[in-house]
Amino acid sequence: DGGITQSPKYLFRKEGQNVTLSCEQNLNHDAMYWYRQDPGQGLRLIYYSQIVNDFQKGDIAEGYSVSREKKESFPLTVTSAQKNPTAFYLCASSIVARANSGNTIYFGEGSWLTVV
Amino acid sequence: AQSVAQPEDQVNVAEGNPLTVKCTYSVSGNPYLFWYVQYPNRGLQFLLKYITGDNLVKGSYGFEAEFNKSQTSFHLKKPSALVSDSALYFCAVRDIRGDYKLSFGAGTTVTVRA
Numbered sequence: 137d138g139g140i141t142q143s144p145k146y147l148f149r150k151e152g153q154n155v156t157l158s159c160e161q162n163l164n165h166d167a168m169y170w171y172r173q174d175p176g177q178g179l180r181l182i183y184y185s186q187i188v189n190d191f192q193k194g195d196i197a198e199g200y201s202v203s204r205e206k207k208e209s210f211p212l213t214v215t216s217a218q219k220n221p222t223a224f225y226l227c228a229s230s231i232v233a234r235a236n237s238g239n240t241i242y243f244g245e246g247s248w249l250t251v252v
Numbered sequence: 253a254q255s256v257a258q259p260e261d262q263v264n265v266a267e268g269n270p271l272t273v274k275c276t277y278s279v280s281g282n283p284y285l286f287w288y289v290q291y292p293n294r295g296l297q298f299l300l301k302y303i304t305g306d307n308l309v310k311g312s313y314g315f316e317a318e319f320n321k322s323q324t325s326f327h328l329k330k331p332s333a334l335v336s337d338s339a340l341y342f343c344a345v346r347d348i349r350g351d352y353k354l355s356f357g358a359g360t361t362v363t364v365r366a
Contacts, residue, residue, distance in 0.1 A: 140295075167352075176261075178342065178356040179296075186352070194353070226295055238284045238303035238346075241354055243295035 139163065140244035142227050148252045149214065149221060157212045157247045159227035168210035169228040169241065172196060179226065185210055186232070214249060222251050254279045254347045258357035266365055271333040273360045275326045275343030279350070285326040286344040286354070287317055296342060302326060313337070333364045 140161045149155045161168065167186050171179040181194030185204040199218025204210055214221045227244040231237075255278045265271050277283055284303055288296040300311025307319040317328045326343060343357045
């Protein structure tokens, strides 16, 4: 089936540890995104990528890093610099990320990250 | 700047009754508007969008939304709610003259009682 696969579903991070969340899509979409979801705050954009080997910071990029070495993959690393990383992380993709486009963004099933 | 407001944190309706989830937006240009639904511990599922044309947009699972430019609103509606419609609903907006960002509202929790 075509779609966006996030793994793992649940991840626990110790203080001072970096962790990486995986996101893979087989929709042949050009653009990929990472959002963070906290209760009562909606979704906030962390990073996005329009094309391989290029990515841009979103609204809350501090403490996070990404790479886009393949069109299908957009992993997110939550570094020790992110002081409050406990949240639900959502990966998404769309055909293109042109500003004047009404293209729909589609989401994966999400990953829970908890600091222990 | 673009933003979305969902004025109700929660909406409670009886099964079979009409369901309305409110959304108002603010953009400097013209908007692209989206509705998504999220079930517990799941990702967001796309319901419908307004790009241009007919102000009444029909989407998945019997939902529809009406774009009202004068009131800057895009309310989600369903004529007859089901218990299975209980979920968290998000409205989102993108300014046609803006950048790539899709701005989300804080979400409205819908509970449909049997």
